[in-house]
Amino acid sequence: MSGETDLNTLIASMTPRLSDEEYVFCCLNTSDFDFVQSLQPLGTFCEQEGTTVILSKAKADEFQMQYSGVFKCITLSIHSSLDAVGLTAAVSSRLAVSNISANVVAAFYHDHIFIASKDADKALHELRCLAQEGI
16 A cells, blocks of 8 residues: 555655635435435445435535535645544544544545635645644
């Protein structure tokens, strides 16, 4: 598996980037692939209770979908290995100290943290500080 596994390197090199777009999490009670694709989701996850879709707030509003929170996405711009140990814990711990909820999605190349829009700038600051200070 490719990607960085050393936690100190991951933290020091993570370069957090904040998205301009706002996202929401919605739950669908359908497995209609064509409908899900029409939403242009950033991510999906199938659970027993339904299919979670992460999509732009604009797209959710267009389709009149229900959601309970609005989020910004912070991408950690380091190619982290899916085998890396401790990155999620270090990031979420740092944000927890500032009372910031973190919804982490690990993809093949990067980790993405969904933060309530109101806390996004504060979270970005905390993660930049973490990168400078290390663990």
